[in-house]
Amino acid sequence: QKEVEQDPGPLSVPEGAIVSLNCTYSNSAFQYFMWYRQYSRKGPELLMYTYSSGNKEDGRFTAQVDKSSKYISLFIRDSQPSDSATYLCAMTPYNTDKLIFGTGTRLQVFP
């Protein structure tokens, strides 16, 4: 079993839809949780990070962490065609730089 599981998609939604992207994990030591966005033929870039459990909001994006269920989510409100990309979750134990990535979910937002 992989340490981090993520549905690869693709997920195809119409413009304006609410998108929910999810990851599950098995290692209870993980404390920092990240979402990276990767456009085609580009490197990943950090979208959001959260520490421990709870919610974090940034514009149209909301990250949620439920450590009791070992489940993290990224919600995108009012999705736009420019949100079409692969979204990678990543996580790490406290105070270490070694990230464990999910396989990524490919999202397509059509006009």
Add this chain to the structure above:
Amino acid sequence: DVKVTQSSRYLVKRTGEKVFLECVQDMDHENMFWYRQDPGLGLRLIYFSYDVKMKEKGDIPEGYSVSREKKERFSLILESASTNQTSMYLCASSFGDREYNEQFFGPGTRLTVL
């Protein structure tokens, strides 16, 4: 803006060749990383470095070596390229002295080994 650059976007090599992938960052980051990205497998860590001349094995170091002679430069070496090393290679860098250190990625090198 943090900039991580990689020497080539696309590279085609023959089996058995020695391959060098170069990565340079301009933000004085202590940490540098090499990943490979494959469909269905995501990003997997090959090697990382916390300081000049220092290296640590990641999850899949077999068939690879690294060199970090200067703080800004981290090289990945395939001593004898094989077809199963055909992949997208991503370099990243981060600070090393903060509670959380965001990793900044380069654009990637797509390596094909024939």
